Amino acid sequence: MTTKPTLLIVEDEPSILRGLTDLFVFHGFNVESETDGQQGLDRALAAQFSCVILDVMLPSIDGFQICNAIRQHSQTQPILMLTAKNTEQDIINGLTLGADDYLAKPFSTSELVLRVSALIRRSGLALTETKLTINSHVNVCTQKLTGMSYAQNVKYTRREVAILSYLHLKTAPVSREELLKEVWDYKSTEHLDTRTVDIHIAKLRKKIESDPKSPQHLVTFRGEGYQLLTG
Ligand code: CA
Numbered sequence: 001m002t003t004k005p006t007l008l009i010v011e012d013e014p015s016i017l018r019g020l021t022d023l024f025v026f027h028g029f030n031v032e033s034e035t036d037g038q039q040g041l042d043r044a045l046a047a048q049f050s051c052v053i054l055d056v057m058l059p060s061i062d063g064f065q066i067c068n069a070i071r072q073h074s075q076t077q078p079i080l081m082l083t084a085k086n087t088e089q090d091i092i093n094g095l096t097l098g099a100d101d102y103l104a105k106p107f108s109t110s111e112l113v114l115r116v117s118a119l120i121r122r123s124g125l126a127l128t129e130t131k132l133t134i135n136s137h138v139n140v141c142t143q144k145l146t147g148m149s150y151a152q153n154v155k156y157t158r159r160e161v162a163i164l165s166y167l168h169l170k171t172a173p174v175s176r177e178e179l180l181k182e183v184w185d186y187k188s189t190e191h192l193d194t195r196t197v198d199i200h201i202a203k204l205r206k207k208i209e210s211d212p213k214s215p216q217h218l219v220t221f222r223g224e225g226y227q228l229l230t231g
Pocket of ligand 1: 011012013055056057058
């Protein structure tokens with residue numbers, strides 16, 4: 001029985017795919033790959049991978065559609081998207097559709113290995129079964145990744161629940177940098193883009209706030225960060 005983590009890489013550029021495959025095999029991963037979007041999606045839905053790495057521009061269907069379709073089936077599958085540099089809309093799309101993380105091309109290969117390893121490590125941490133009560137209408141089951149919000153059933157990603165769980169432990173605002181370190185496992189937060197945090201917070205507000213534009217629970221403290229106010 002193998003204990004190696006298995007990645008699925010969906011990337012249509014042969015030289016990049018070859019480079020990524022060599023890189024991850026060198027670091028002790030099993031690597032499966034597809035160069036076509038639809039085939040990548042079929043493969044992703046056929047099994048749970050340690051992590052799925054998605055390019056955005058692909059033949060047949062793009063990385064966003066794959067990400068979205070995976071999330072309809074699995075809230076727990078770790079997904080990292082490779083976006084084009086400085087295409088803010090790509091980054092927002094990817095994270096909004098449920099990617100856990102992204103890296104912009106051209107990326108540093110060591111950074112990519114760190115990010116993927118952190119994602120896998122995090123996903124292996126079983127969240128202890130806790131019911132987070134935000135208020136009398138909103139609660140989250142941390143293991144099932146589901147909850148009720150104003151009489152609606154809501155699904156959460158593992159990352160979203162990890163953010164809520166972390167904030168729930170804190171009694172003061174938490175900075176974006178601290179969240180990237182503690183919830184994303186980033187080693188260094190230098191040069192890091194904190195939009196990842198903001199986009200996840202925006203998604204969470206849509207799920208737990210009665211009026212996401214005027215949050216009462218997931219509150220921004222200017223210059224300090226975010227705090228979760230319950231009750
Ligand atoms: Ca491509």
